[in-house]
Amino acid sequence: MAAKGPLSPELLRKMDAYWRAANYLSVGQIYLYDNALLKEPLTTRHIKPRLLGHFGTTVGLNLIYVHLNRVIKERDLSVIYIAGPGHGGPGLVANAYLEGTYSEVYPNVSPDEHGMKRLFTQFSFPGGIPSHVAPETPGSIHEGGELGYALSHAYGAAFDNPDLLVACVVGDGEAETGPTATSWHSNKFLNPVHDGAVLPILHLNGYKIAGPTVLARISHEELDQLFRGYGYTPHVVEGDDPETVHQLLAGTLDTVLDEIKRIQTDARTNGFDWTKRPRWPMIILRTPKGWTGPKEVDGKPVEGTWRSHQVPLSDLVEKPGHVKLLEQWMKSYRPEELFDERGRLRPELAELAPTGERRMSANPLRCRAPSSAT
Amino acid sequence: MQGAFLRDVMTLNMDGRNFRIFGPDETASNRWNHVFEVTDRMSVAEILKTDENVSPDGRIMEMLSEHQMQGWLEGYLLTGRHGFFNCYEAFIHIVDSMFNQHAKWLKTTRHIPWRRPLASLNYLLSSHVWRQDHNGFSHQDPGFIDHVVNKKAEVIRVYLPPDANTLLSVTDHCLRSRHYVNVIIAGKQPALQYLTMDEAVKHCTSGIGIWEWASNDRGGDPDVVMACCGDVPTLETLAAVKLLRQHVPGLRIRVINVVDLMKLQPQSEHPHGLSDPDFDTLFTPDKPIVFAFHGYPWLIHRLTYRRTNHKNLHVRGYKEEGTTTTPFDMVVLNDLDRFHLVGDVIDRVPKLGSAMAYVKQAIRDKLIEHKEYIRKHGDDMPENREWKWSD
Numbered sequence: 001m002a003a004k005g006p007l008s009p010e011l012l013r014k015m016d017a018y019w020r021a022a023n024y025l026s027v028g029q030i031y032l033y034d035n036a037l038l039k040e041p042l043t044t045r046h047i048k049p050r051l052l053g054h055f056g057t058t059v060g061l062n063l064i065y066v067h068l069n070r071v072i073k074e075r076d077l078s079v080i081y082i083a084g085p086g087h088g089g090p091g092l093v094a095n096a097y098l099e100g101t102y103s104e105v106y107p108n109v110s111p112d113e114h115g116m117k118r119l120f121t122q123f124s125f126p127g128g129i130p131s132h133v134a135p136e137t138p139g140s141i142h143e144g145g146e147l148g149y150a151l152s153h154a155y156g157a158a159f160d161n162p163d164l165l166v167a168c169v170v171g172d173g174e175a176e177t178g179p180t181a182t183s184w185h186s187n188k189f190l191n192p193v194h195d196g197a198v199l200p201i202l203h204l205n206g207y208k209i210a211g212p213t214v215l216a217r218i219s220h221e222e223l224d225q226l227f228r229g230y231g232y233t234p235h236v237v238e239g240d241d242p243e244t245v246h247q248l249l250a251g252t253l254d255t256v257l258d259e260i261k262r263i264q265t266d267a268r269t270n271g272f273d274w275t276k277r278p279r280w281p282m283i284i285l286r287t288p289k290g291w292t293g294p295k296e297v298d299g300k301p302v303e304g305t306w307r308s309h310q311v312p313l314s315d316l317v318e319k320p321g322h323v324k325l326l327e328q329w330m331k332s333y334r335p336e337e338l339f340d341e342r343g344r345l346r347p348e349l350a351e352l353a354p355t356g357e358r359r360m361s362a363n364p365l366r367c368r369a370p371s372s373a374t
Numbered sequence: 375m376q377g378a379f380l381r382d383v384m385t386l387n388m389d390g391r392n393f394r395i396f397g398p399d400e401t402a403s404n405r406w407n408h409v410f411e412v413t414d415r416m417s418v419a420e421i422l423k424t425d426e427n428v429s430p431d432g433r434i435m436e437m438l439s440e441h442q443m444q445g446w447l448e449g450y451l452l453t454g455r456h457g458f459f460n461c462y463e464a465f466i467h468i469v470d471s472m473f474n475q476h477a478k479w480l481k482t483t484r485h486i487p488w489r490r491p492l493a494s495l496n497y498l499l500s501s502h503v504w505r506q507d508h509n510g511f512s513h514q515d516p517g518f519i520d521h522v523v524n525k526k527a528e529v530i531r532v533y534l535p536p537d538a539n540t541l542l543s544v545t546d547h548c549l550r551s552r553h554y555v556n557v558i559i560a561g562k563q564p565a566l567q568y569l570t571m572d573e574a575v576k577h578c579t580s581g582i583g584i585w586e587w588a589s590n591d592r593g594g595d596p597d598v599v600m601a602c603c604g605d606v607p608t609l610e611t612l613a614a615v616k617l618l619r620q621h622v623p624g625l626r627i628r629v630i631n632v633v634d635l636m637k638l639q640p641q642s643e644h645p646h647g648l649s650d651p652d653f654d655t656l657f658t659p660d661k662p663i664v665f666a667f668h669g670y671p672w673l674i675h676r677l678t679y680r681r682t683n684h685k686n687l688h689v690r691g692y693k694e695e696g697t698t699t700t701p702f703d704m705v706v707l708n709d710l711d712r713f714h715l716v717g718d719v720i721d722r723v724p725k726l727g728s729a730m731a732y733v734k735q736a737i738r739d740k741l742i743e744h745k746e747y748i749r750k751h752g753d754d755m756p757e758n759r760e761w762k763w764s765d
Contacts, residue, residue, distance in 0.1 A: 105488055135482040135489065141452040146475050149445045156449020160391040179441035179472075186446070188419040189437070191430050194391065272430050277418055365453045 005247020022062035024333040025094035029123035036116040042327040052124035054087035056309040059291040061091040072354045081360045082154050085171035086132040086144015096361035099353035101138045113343030139361030148179035154198045155186035164196035172204045172213035184230040192267035197260045200282040205289035207306035233279045238286040256281035375538040377408035385412045396435045396443040397460040404500045405562045440468040456493040463499040464515040477525040491552040500562045504606040510698035516669035527644035531556045532635040536608040537567050539574035561605045581634025588629040596628035603632035604668025611666045614715035621733040638677040662722035667691035702754040713737040
């Protein structure tokens with residue numbers, strides 16, 4: 001039965017494909033040295049000698065990205081994306097590449113097979129780029145190396161930027177830190193008349209590096225009360241079936257953006273009154289860690305567990321079976337549907353992304369020159 | 375004074391909405407009250423009739439979380455705006471690692487051509503180690519700058535202005551600067567004024583210099599160099615110079631004040647660093663140096679260990695002694711007071727010898743009198759408390 005929601009079957013299919021493209025590019029960055037489009041059977045000589053990166057959080061970051069792209073286009077929004085789990089660097093790099101910004105900034109990483117090979121090779125590689133959402137990443141103002149500061153950065157960016165929406169992903173690991181605990185209170189310092197909006201997206205994938213997270217192991221009721229106590233209205237999106245989650249997330253984003261618009265219009269028309277301080281919406285997104293990755297490796301569950309935090313498959317030289325698993329995994333994204341023979345993103349998918357400065361990776365705020373102080 | 379300056383910066387940028395002040399709860403206690411003439415503390419939560427200077431349109435961001443202040447300010451700067459963070463010196467350590475991350479961001483982005491420079495992250499640490507007579511030991515820690523100087527020289531600057539005019543000059547410079555972390559340390563208590571505004575601008579632009587009006591070695595080599603960095607050490611050094619003039623009239627003293635701490639590092643390590651010839655001319659290649667420093671003394675050794683005259687450098691600073699006591703006793707506890715500095719000079723200038731026994735005894739007596747007085751009266755002796763430089 002088809003999942004219900006605001007996305008037409010056609011749009012749902014395309015958005016899912018765009019998400020798969022970002023996931024494919026993310027896995028490619030972590031693993032591949034060559035054979036970017038998997039035109040040849042995968043062998044160890046196509047694989048990097050040292051596998052350095054984090055897959056577990058990346059798929060969720062990619063999911064949020066493609067859904068934000070839809071609402072940016074539909075509503076002509078100015079949005080920046082702050083990835084609290086900055087170790088999901090491959091995802092943000094993949095998205096900047098898919099929407100063209102990456103090749104504009106780094107022309108040698110061109111939007112074709114050759115550029116894709118470079119994109120893959122350079123990641124976490126000597127002379128290449130770091131593993132996190134580092135300053136080298138177009139669109140980033142937040143590396144997310146040391147955890148805890150995503151949400152306070154998001155509010156700092158929103159102050160005095162009335163037309164800006166800051167989408168801020170807070171991981172459930174980061175959510176255990178003191179600085180994040182205090183930063184939820186930022187909503188008592190945001191004036192909807194002349195400040196922009198922050199949309200916190202708490203991403204619960206359940207695990208840190210090797211252990212469970214606190215917020216994933218309390219009841220739904222307790223979690224809901226916690227964030228109501230902080231003054232937010234939480235909207236939960238939960239699931240592990242892609243179609244269902246796509247529809248739920250799309251519907252929820254429509255709801256929360258309508259609410260943000262209502263809060264801003266009300267305050268900007270009628271003035272701000274603290275007795276009617278708004279309860280800003282937030283999203284709690286609960287999806288499996290390492291979603292869409294290998295379900296099981298060497299007889300142990302990987303998808304949906306802490307084992308997918310970094311590289312779900314390792315020891316590829318010693319274990320030829322793992323090379324096969326990696327190939328199956330990457331092919332499960334069906335790259336031939338996503339990229340043409342020359343490695344270019346298919347036009348029907350490319351058109352899902354916003355253009356120009358509406359792209360989150362090209363929002364001018366990310367590197368706006370400071371105005372001169374008088 | 376700085377509060378009035380920031381008030382005017384705030385006013386001039388009110389329409390641009392691009393300048394905010396951040397601090398845990400210290401805008402008032404750090405004597406920046408003037409800014410409340412033009413704006414308020416920001417809050418969109420409940421405001422009571424008894425609150426002062428709180429409104430939903432305020433541009434002063436206060437929440438008792440250094441993490442939150444640092445994070446908001448970074449987000450604000452990273453998107454092209456300007457700000458100032460005021461904090462207790464001891465408690466800015468709470469954000470040591472956030473500072474690290476921001477300094478790394480600045481270092482990396484400096485070399486990414488498509489990223490434009492950001493406004494600098496400016497700290498004012500004003501409730502500092504030497505003025506915690508009311509709070510005591512738990513509120514004393516000047517170590518943030520030890521931490522800051524670990525970071526790349528191209529992104530960090532540390533200033534210790536000795537008086538109000540130098541503080542204004544440094545503040546002006548920091549607000550105009552780009553892509554640095556600027557740390558300014560200056561006490562909030564009314565302090566002595568040494569330099570006119572013109573002199574202050576020159577002194578701050580040089581970052582380090584001889585205070586000729588306090589020195590008496592012109593025309594020859596000094597017998598001793600008395601260097602100072604920070605408002606309280608500068609006061610104690612000047613008071614020590616006066617005592618030496620009185621007790622050791624023939625002694626030739628050169629007084630050097632350091633505003634820009636990074637002047638001490640070699641030029642090869644920091645763009646502000648003095649060249650070796652300049653350093654040797656100022657500090658001499660072979661004369662004793664008694665250096666009174668605001669913070670932990672080893673920081674000065676760390677910055678100067680390669681200088682020619684390092685073996686003759688004797689640094690006084692905070693050595694982790696403190697309690698709730700009088701302001702002057704705080705410096706005495708750490709051997710940074712004028713009497714200890716006089717003793718240090720006597721011990722280190724070879725020609726002074728045993729003739730100085732009487733002077734040493736006199737300063738020992740002064741310290742005993744000080745201790746007895748404060749235990750009886752609960753305040754410093756007027757001669758210590760009210761000391762002023764006079765020509």
